[in-house]
Amino acid sequence: MTSLPRHTEKKLGLVIDLDTCVGCHACVVACKEWNTGGYGAPLADADAYGSHPMGAWLNRVHTFEVTPPDAPAQIVHFPKSCLHCDNAPCVTVCPTGASYKRSEDGIVLVDESMCIGCGLCAWACPYGAREMDPVANVMKKCTLCVDRIYNENIPEVDRVPSCVRTCPANARHYGDLADPQSAVSMLVAERGGMDLMPEMGTRPVNKYLPPRPKMKAASEALPEAVPGFLGWLDRALERLG
Amino acid sequence: MHPAVSVIFFTVTSGAGFGLIALIGLGWPMHDGPLSAFLACALAGGLAVAGLLASTFHLGHPERAWRAFSQWRSSWLSREGVLAVATLALFAAYALYWMLTGQRAMPLGVAVAVLALLTVISTGMIYASLKTVRQWHSVLTPLSYLGFALASAMPLAAAIGTDRSVRTIVLAAGVLAVAWLIKLAWWRRARASEFMPGSDTGTATGLGGIGKARLLERPHTGENYLTKEMVHRIGRKHARVLRLIAGGAGFVAASAFLALALVALPGIFLSLAFASLIAGLLAERWLFFAEARHSVSLYY
Numbered sequence: 001m002t003s004l005p006r007h008t009e010k011k012l013g014l015v016i017d018l019d020t021c022v023g024c025h026a027c028v029v030a031c032k033e034w035n036t037g038g039y040g041a042p043l044a045d046a047d048a049y050g051s052h053p054m055g056a057w058l059n060r061v062h063t064f065e066v067t068p069p070d071a072p073a074q075i076v077h078f079p080k081s082c083l084h085c086d087n088a089p090c091v092t093v094c095p096t097g098a099s100y101k102r103s104e105d106g107i108v109l110v111d112e113s114m115c116i117g118c119g120l121c122a123w124a125c126p127y128g129a130r131e132m133d134p135v136a137n138v139m140k141k142c143t144l145c146v147d148r149i150y151n152e153n154i155p156e157v158d159r160v161p162s163c164v165r166t167c168p169a170n171a172r173h174y175g176d177l178a179d180p181q182s183a184v185s186m187l188v189a190e191r192g193g194m195d196l197m198p199e200m201g202t203r204p205v206n207k208y209l210p211p212r213p214k215m216k217a218a219s220e221a222l223p224e225a226v227p228g229f230l231g232w233l234d235r236a237l238e239r240l241g
Numbered sequence: 242m243h244p245a246v247s248v249i250f251f252t253v254t255s256g257a258g259f260g261l262i263a264l265i266g267l268g269w270p271m272h273d274g275p276l277s278a279f280l281a282c283a284l285a286g287g288l289a290v291a292g293l294l295a296s297t298f299h300l301g302h303p304e305r306a307w308r309a310f311s312q313w314r315s316s317w318l319s320r321e322g323v324l325a326v327a328t329l330a331l332f333a334a335y336a337l338y339w340m341l342t343g344q345r346a347m348p349l350g351v352a353v354a355v356l357a358l359l360t361v362i363s364t365g366m367i368y369a370s371l372k373t374v375r376q377w378h379s380v381l382t383p384l385s386y387l388g389f390a391l392a393s394a395m396p397l398a399a400a401i402g403t404d405r406s407v408r409t410i411v412l413a414a415g416v417l418a419v420a421w422l423i424k425l426a427w428w429r430r431a432r433a434s435e436f437m438p439g440s441d442t443g444t445a446t447g448l449g450g451i452g453k454a455r456l457l458e459r460p461h462t463g464e465n466y467l468t469k470e471m472v473h474r475i476g477r478k479h480a481r482v483l484r485l486i487a488g489g490a491g492f493v494a495a496s497a498f499l500a501l502a503l504v505a506l507p508g509i510f511l512s513l514a515f516a517s518l519i520a521g522l523l524a525e526r527w528l529f530f531a532e533a534r535h536s537v538s539l540y541y
Contacts, residue, residue, distance in 0.1 A: 002312045002314075002315045052464070054465060055465075060461065062456065062458070062459065062460050064456055064457055065457040067452045071452075076448060089373075091315075094315075095308070095322065096311060096312060098308075114305065115302065119299075119470065122470065123371055123373060124373060126372070127536075127537065131466040132301065138301060195447070196447055199438070208447050210447060213451075
């Protein structure tokens, strides 16, 4: 059923810290590894060892540069995966009912046996969170590692999404964003967690923590008078033109 | 957006097909006899079905296409499928009754016409409902689909039917002009607003509050599904030439052929008007996809 649930008991999702992400792509690789052997069809590649490799990935790290008006430019590594939106446009456009949002935990999933591979959900997603599998021809997306987080066959410490488990910088956090007392909710409140493209009205569950303000750059102007040998050299060279 | 040939063919052909179904349903004068009734209905239904079949070619799993009839409560794509099948089923009944009795069942025909036009509108709504593509997200999108469906069906109906009066041909030219006026308004609006108002790399990354954000490095060196499907750029390269072809064949030539049909050989010139309009619409539809900018481009 592609109508969205009016309310979800939990809002399981990720909080991604843009301040601490170092852009190592470990989460990208861990995601690919887990989702090639886990839920649904393997996350395939086409021409993996050829000249034009192309594959489906559920998590990718972009790198941006942001220049504040009064400080030097800084680099921000930007991991992007499904935001499990409350008002998920990818779900309502699905003609078959393959896309759905779970009322119990808010996870957005694709039932691959019902997907006709029309691609409309990928068009409806503002964030580019969905990719067509080049081999199975069905739509793939982040499952929030639904086959890990409830999996009692793996140690408790591993019952978090693969990307979160692997992040060496602790830039990825997983939890229930509907519970204001959860660690992720408190992190969002404390650090000013933000939505991506709020103007799209998607109401994403995943939040991003903005980079902390960096120190101002030292003034580039030279001091007026320099004492000692360097001062003498400066004055001597000045006289030479 | 990537202009898929199957989808371009589908929207143009089924638009003309459902437009013709609507005109026949509304009682467009046709030749007498079961054979001409059959041929007229087969042409209209055939165009619509050919378009619908083409649309399944871009599916990853065409064998599961029947599942697309289930989610009409929320999905315009599903609504379009349901409406298309309902139209064709009622139209088949209308055609059968016409062939067997020689009578045009008017109430049934009107119902067929309404359903056919709703089908065309829902095709437009598939695109208009996407907030992610600002150029499409407008009431002008379904209006222009509706306009072109009727504009392409009218010369075809006149070519195969019995009414080739001056009034009818002038009406066809008028509908063609209105359809292109809607498209001009659509193009004007599309030029004015590339992305949703307020959307830029700053809102896409949330970094806009800090300062000016720009992409430094893509997440990978090659292409991916998103860049091929939605960050498509090659199709825009020849936009100016394609726009000239669209307007030249779809409006100037089609209008000229309609004018010639008033003078001599109406059957031939009406068919030529239809053919040149379809050629122009194929270019117009290519641009509809190729020039559309998806918000995911803000990440690439």
